Amino acid sequence: xxxxxxxxxxxxxxxxxxxxxxxxxxxxxxxxxxxxxxxxxxxxxxxxxxxxxxxxxxxxxxxxxxxxxxxxxxxxxxxxxxxxxxxxxxxxxxxxxxxxxxxxxxxxxxxxxxxxxxxxxxxxxxxxxxxxxxxxxxxxxxxxxxxxxxxxxxxxxxxxxxxxxxxxxxxxxxxxxxxxxxxxxxxxxxxxxxxxxxxxxxxxxxxxxxxxxxxxxxxxxxxxxxxxxxxxxxxxxxxxxxxxxxxxxxxxxxxxxxxxxxxxxxxxxxxxxxxxxxxxxxxxxxxxxxxxxxxxxxxx
Amino acid sequence: xxxxxxxxxxxxxxxxxxxxxxxxxxxxxxxxxxxxxxxxxxxxxxxxxxxxxxxxxxxxxxxxxxxxxxxxxxxxxxxxxxxxxxxxxxxxxxxxxxxxxxxxxxxxxxxxxxxxxxxxxxxxxxxxxxxxxxxxxxxxxxxxxxxxxxxxxxxxxxxxxxxxxxxxxxxxxxxxxxxxxxxxxxxxxxxxxxxxxxxxxxxxxxxxxxxxxxxxxxxxxxxxxxxxxxxxxxxxxxxxxxxxxxxxxxxxxxxxxxxxxxxxxxxxxxxxxxxxxxxxxxxxxxxxxxxxxxxxxxxxxxxxxxxxxxxxxxxxxxxxxxxxxxxxxxxxxxxxxxxxxxxxxxxxxxxxxxxxxxxxxxxxxxxxxxxxxxxxxxxxxxxxxxxxxxxxxxxxxxxxxxxxxxxxxxxxxxxxxxxxxxxxxxxxxxxxxxxxxxxxx
Ligand SMILES: Nc1nc2c(ncn2[C@@H]2O[C@H](COP(=O)(O)OP(=O)(O)OP(=O)(O)O)[C@@H](O)[C@H]2O)c(=O)[nH]1
Ligand SMILES: Nc1nc2c(ncn2[C@@H]2O[C@H](COP(=O)(O)OP(=O)(O)O)[C@@H](O)[C@H]2O)c(=O)[nH]1
Ligand SMILES: [Mg+2]
Ligand SMILES: [Mg+2]
Numbered sequence: 056x057x058x059x060x061x062x063x064x065x066x067x068x069x070x071x072x073x074x075x076x077x078x079x080x081x082x083x084x085x086x087x088x089x090x091x092x093x094x095x096x097x098x099x100x101x102x103x104x105x106x107x108x109x110x111x112x113x114x115x116x117x118x119x120x121x122x123x124x125x126x127x128x129x130x131x132x133x134x135x136x137x138x139x140x141x142x143x144x145x146x147x148x149x150x151x152x153x154x155x156x157x158x159x160x161x162x163x164x165x166x167x168x169x170x171x172x173x174x175x176x177x178x179x180x181x182x183x184x185x186x187x188x189x190x191x192x193x194x195x196x197x198x199x200x201x202x203x204x205x206x207x208x209x210x211x212x213x214x215x216x217x218x219x220x221x222x223x224x225x226x227x228x229x230x231x232x233x234x235x236x237x238x239x240x241x242x243x244x245x246x247x248x249x250x251x252x253x254x255x256x257x258x259x260x261x262x263x264x265x266x267x268x269x270x271x272x273x274x275x276x277x278x279x280x281x282x283x284x285x286x287x288x289x290x291x292x293x294x295x296x297x298x299x300x301x302x303x304x305x306x307x308x309x310x311x312x313x314x315x316x317x318x319x320x321x322x323x324x325x326x327x328x329x330x331x332x333x334x335x336x337x338x339x340x341x342x343x344x345x346x347x348x349x350x351x352x353x354x355x
Numbered sequence: 356x357x358x359x360x361x362x363x364x365x366x367x368x369x370x371x372x373x374x375x376x377x378x379x380x381x382x383x384x385x386x387x388x389x390x391x392x393x394x395x396x397x398x399x400x401x402x403x404x405x406x407x408x409x410x411x412x413x414x415x416x417x418x419x420x421x422x423x424x425x426x427x428x429x430x431x432x433x434x435x436x437x438x439x440x441x442x443x444x445x446x447x448x449x450x451x452x453x454x455x456x457x458x459x460x461x462x463x464x465x466x467x468x469x470x471x472x473x474x475x476x477x478x479x480x481x482x483x484x485x486x487x488x489x490x491x492x493x494x495x496x497x498x499x500x501x502x503x504x505x506x507x508x509x510x511x512x513x514x515x516x517x518x519x520x521x522x523x524x525x526x527x528x529x530x531x532x533x534x535x536x537x538x539x540x541x542x543x544x545x546x547x548x549x550x551x552x553x554x555x556x557x558x559x560x561x562x563x564x565x566x567x568x569x570x571x572x573x574x575x576x577x578x579x580x581x582x583x584x585x586x587x588x589x590x591x592x593x594x595x596x597x598x599x600x601x602x603x604x605x606x607x608x609x610x611x612x613x614x615x616x617x618x619x620x621x622x623x624x625x626x627x628x629x630x631x632x633x634x635x636x637x638x639x640x641x642x643x644x645x646x647x648x649x650x651x652x653x654x655x656x657x658x659x660x661x662x663x664x665x666x667x668x669x670x671x672x673x674x675x676x677x678x679x680x681x682x683x684x685x686x687x688x689x690x691x692x693x694x695x696x697x698x699x700x701x702x703x704x705x706x707x708x709x710x711x712x713x714x715x716x717x718x719x720x721x722x723x724x725x726x727x728x729x730x731x732x733x734x735x736x737x738x739x740x741x742x743x744x745x746x747x748x749x750x751x752x753x754x755x756x757x758x759x760x761x762x763x764x765x766x767x768x769x770x771x772x773x774x775x776x777x778x779x780x781x782x783x784x785x786x787x788x789x790x791x792x793x794x795x796x
Contacts, residue, residue, distance in 0.1 A: 100400045103580035106391050163603060163631065164465025164576065172496075194631070195469075195508075196500035203496035248606040283463060285397035285580025287608040308464065311549040313582040336464070336494075 077354070081129045087116060095133075102316030103285050108323060112136060134354050140319050141346035145328035147174075147275060147303060149239065154186070154232035156240045156265060156272035158225075160258060160299065161279035162291055163246030166307035166333055168197065170279050171241045172204030173333070173341035183238035185210035188228030190221035190261060191245040201243050207338060211237070221245065221257065222264035229268040242273070249294035258299050277330070279305045282315030292321045307333030310340070314353070377425055382414045385429035389649075396609030396648045399584040402618045410436055434645050440614060441641035446598060446623035448475075451569045454539035455487075457530065459566065461559060461590060462574035464547030467602035467628055469498065471574050472544040473505035474628065474636040479540045480511060486540040489529040490515035491522040491562060494546035494555075502544055509633065512538075522546070523561035530566055543568070550589035559594050570597040572625065575616060577601050583612035584619045591620040601639065602628035611648050682775050684739035688731045691724060726759055730767045733757035742768060 080094045081087075092113055099109035115122075115136055116129060126132035149155040157174070159167045168191070175185045187210045191197035198214050205212040213228040225242045232240045244261065247254035265272045278301040280288050295301050306315045309332055318329050332342040332349075386407050393403045414432050450456045458475065460468040469492065476486040488506050490513055492498035499515045506513035514529035526543050533541045545562065548555035563571065573587060573596050590596060599620070601613055604627045613624055624639045731739065733756035738744050745753075745768060754761045 097400050100394060101581045103397075103582075106394045162578070162606070164467065166465065194501070195504035196497040199500045200495075200497035248603065250605075250607045281465065281576075281578075283576070283580065283582055283586075284578045285608075285612070286395055287397070287578040287606065288580075290607055308549075311463070311582070312551060312585055313580065317580070 077130055077133065087123070087129060092117065099316070102314035103288075104316030105286055105289070105320045108140075108316075108320045111323075112140075130354070134350055137319065137353075138346050138350045141322055141349065142328065144343070144345045144347075145303070145330060146343045146345075147277075147330045149183075149274075151271060151274060154229065154237050154240045154269070154272075155274050156229060156232075156242070156269060157275040157277055158242045158244070158262065158265070158273035158299070159277050159279060160244050160295055160301075161246060162248055162281075165246065165279040165281045166305075167191075167246065167279045168200050168204065168243050169336060170277075170305050170307060170331065170333055170341065171201070171243050172208055173338055174331070175204065175210040175239075175241055176208035176338045177341060178239050179209045184235070186228050186232040186235070186237045186240045187212050188225050188240060188242040189214035190224040190228075191243050192217055192219045192221050192224065193245040197243070197245065210241075211235075222261045225261050226264045226268050229265055229272060233268065240272075249291045249298075255294070255298040258295075262299055274302075276300060276302045277305055278303070278327070279307060280315075280318070280321075282306050282309045283311060283313040284317065286317065288317040289320055289324065292325055292327055296325060296327060301327050303328055303330035305329075305331035305333060306344070310334045377414050377417045377428060379415055381425040382411055382429055385425070386411060386414075389430065389433050392650055393611060393614075393648065396611035396650075397578075397580050397583070397615075398611035398648065399581050399615040399618075402584065402615050405618075406436065406440070406614075430649065434642075434649060437614065437645035437648060438641045441617055441644060442623050446625050446639075448570050448572075448598070448625060450540075455530070455533045455541045456539065456570070457541045457543070457566050457568040459543045459545065459559075459562060459568040459571045460574055461545050461571060461594060462547060463549060463576070463586060464495075466547065466574045466576045467600075468492075468547065468574045469501050469505070469544050470631065470633075471600055471602060471626075471628055471636065472502070472542045473509060473511075474633050475626075476506075476511045476540070476542055477509050477633050478636065480509060484540050485536075485538045486511050486542060487529065487533050487536070487538040488513045489526055489541060489543040491526050491529075491543050492546040493520070493522055493525070494548075498544075498546065505633065512536075521561065522558055523565045526562050527565040541566075550586050550593075556589075556593050563594060571595055572597065573599045573616070573620075573622075575599055575601055575612060577604050577610045577612060577627070578606065578608040579612040581615075583615040587616040588619045591622065596620060596622045598623050598625040600624070600626045600628065600636075605629045605635070609648050609650070610644055613644055614648065684731045684734060684742070684771060685736075687771055687774060688728060688739075691728060726757075726763055727767050727770070729757040730754075730759055730764050742771065 077095070077098060080091050080098070095116070096109050096113055099112060100106065112133065116132060123129055123132045126135060159171055161167050171187065175187060178185045185208065187201055187205050189198040189201045189212060191201070192215065198217060202212055202214070211231070213224060213231050215224050215227070221244060228240050228242065231237075242261070242265070244258065247258070249255065262273065276299055278292060278295050280291060284291075292301065292304065304318065304321065304327055306318055306329055309315055321327055322329065329344045332344050334340045334342060389410070390403055390407050393406065394400060398406070410429070410433050413436070414429055417428070417432070448456075448458065460472050462468050472488055476488055479486040488502055488511055490499040490502040492502075499517075503513050503515060514525070514532060516525050522545065529543070530541060543562065543566065545559060546555065548559070550556070571594060573590050575583065575587065579586070587599070599616055599622055601610065601624055604610065617624065626636050627639050629635045629637050730753060733753045738749065750761050750764045754764050757764075
């Protein structure tokens with residue numbers, strides 16, 4: 056199965072409802088009228104895209120009549136509008152001096168550790184050496200969880216005891232990677248709600264301390280967002296970004312029925328690119344995010 | 356950013372003037388904003404649609420209350436409706452007549468099942484019961500260790516296996532053991548699963564068959580978006596639920612998912628999780644969630660609360676007192692108690708339109724209020740009625756008695772005097788207003 060097919064399969068249910076819906080609304084040459092626009096709004100909202108972004112999309116469908124005609128159909132027009140919203144593909148690429156440090160953050164239960172496990176095995180399969188930092192020292196058995204992923208992926212694990220200082224673990228990991236000449240360091244952090252100031256300060260400290268070991272690090276700060284989340288994901292992106300400058304988003308749990316529409320709004324309002332998609336709990340269930348593929352998969 | 360409904364309604368309040376009966380056009384204008392507020396709070400769009408329609412029906416032709424604008428009145432109706440939809444205040448977990456009571460926790464990945472299982476065990480243990488936890492999540496890496504760790508923290512036994520075994524077999528083994536060891540509560544933590552994952556849904560059915568749980572609880576993340584309806588509906592139809600626990604309420608999610616879940620399952624929300632620590636599980640309050648879903652600036656619930664806290668007779672009595680200028684420290688203390696019984700000061704202030712936005716970053720020190728009460732409590736009855744008695748030595752005694760400083764006592768006296776002045780200003784006006792709470796800082 057090709058990459059696109061797998062993504063498509065992962066997004067099948069998403070596609071079925073969103074696409075089927077749009078096709079139904081504008082089927083048989085039905086015109087753009089109040090009723091069809093209302094249906095479209097509901098469809099967009101049901102993807103968690105948010106009222107504002109949905110209204111924006113509908114407004115352009117309503118007003119740019121000649122563009123709609125040029126696109127051939129309302130459906131094609133929507134497709135290209137929504138692809139534009141997501142911008143160019145910006146995959147996670149390694150660059151610069153070794154090691155490439157990825158700091159992974161997000162709210163509780165978003166899928167950070169799992170995404171790290173999948174990423175680690177992607178890198179090791181590419182022949183790179185990976186160090187994982189067990190800097191979630193708070194949640195019960197978080198270290199053991201990452202340890203299992205390090206075994207699955209063949210990555211090195213740097214850990215201390217539970218309850219320890221996360222910044223110290225992250226520092227150790229970067230130092231160890233430097234010493235060993237490893238290619239990548241991925242730092243797991245404890246899930247935290249973006250509203251908790253002391254916990255956000257803790258993240259800032261983790262970053263500061265990493266920079267003592269390597270001034271350019273972290274080259275990537277990945278915010279993990281659960282696609283099942285609604286509008287709150289925008290707040291998450293806003294506040295995590297404010298605290299530690301997020302460079303990319305990994306959208307997880309897209310194998311469910313949730314559509315993760317909020318990423319359109321996150322991209323629109325904050326300009327943070329979506330880089331990775333999670334479509335399951337197994338090692339291979341990680342995809343690069345490509346706006347065109349994403350929309351194609353959504354629209355069929 | 357999300358504007359609160361209160362902030363948005365301020366705009367409408369300006370447009371809507373006049374009293375009398377609620378006109379359809381007023382209602383529509385207000386309901387448009389209500390719809391957006393509910394959608395922004397992640398209430399499912401179908402639920403919103405039904406909801407708005409039923410509010411419209413209820414609101415049309417209703418008399419506008421003297422104290423409210425038509426816009427406010429509509430929101431008041433909305434608030435009431437949400438409370439009603441969310442159901443009664445307390446719906447505790449029902450214990451089985453023949454122990455052990457079996458509780459099965461189910462839900463999506465990462466929703467908070469394991470943590471909440473431990474939180475429940477803690478509550479039961481504190482009640483003097485003998486809970487047991489079952490680590491039936493054999494899916495997620497280190498899930499068993501997670502529960503074992505939490506069990507140790509609570510000193511609650513955890514039944515688990517390191518062998519290949521089905522979660523159903525493990526659970527029924529746990530039940531047997533619980534009977535042998537006279538455990539009266541068995542809480543089964545299951546693996547997170549997508550509601551559309553057929554294989555894993557079958558696994559849940561097997562556990563259910565083997566253990567016949569008295570309560571099957573859906574653990575749902577308060578940040579959940581539009582899909583909450585499908586998730587809850589599927590779990591309820593395929594597995595069957597007795598109730599719901601809403602987690603991660605300590606964040607700033609508006610929690611509209613709760614409405615969606617209640618609307619499609621009809622099952623009560625029994626608890627809410629308000630933190631990662633094990634003592635952070637609270638009873639669910641529909642009225643608080645209603646205010647939260649509608650946004651902080653919910654002036655209506657303030658008015659409503661004010662109305663209920665000051666019943667008419669009492670209001671009259673207080674009014675008379677004001678006329679007679681006999682407002683005492685005792686009255687001040689009563690007022691403070693009432694204000695505080697309405698909820699946290701911060702949330703109360705947030706309900707005042709116009710203040711919501713300004714107060715966003717202001718922390719109000721609830722301890723101040725406790726201090727004021729303490730100071731008044733340390734006065735003698737005659738001091739409470741006559742502030743002129745409060746000379747230096749009396750103030751010193753009060754400070755010592757209330758564990759405060761003389762400067763605190765001085766401040767309370769000053770605030771009392773100011774408040775009295777302020778109340779005098781209302782004397783000429785009609786009806787009773789809320790005291791100027793902010794003046795107490
Ligand atoms: N179906 C599905 N489940 C996922 C995906 N990503 C993660 N999960 C599951 O979601 C749950 C939480 O994932 P974790 O990786 O532990 O999340 P986390 O953000 O590290 O959680 P905390 O450390 O507890 O804050 C686990 O049960 C994962 O197996 C995904 O893409 N699809
Ligand atoms: N802030 C907050 N975090 C919570 C709450 N309940 C659970 N969590 C966290 O959410 C994450 C997932 O919880 P867990 O119990 O492992 O979920 P499970 O996968 O459903 O068993 C963990 O990081 C928990 O610490 C809550 O009420 N508030
Ligand atoms: Mg984790
Ligand atoms: Mg669990």
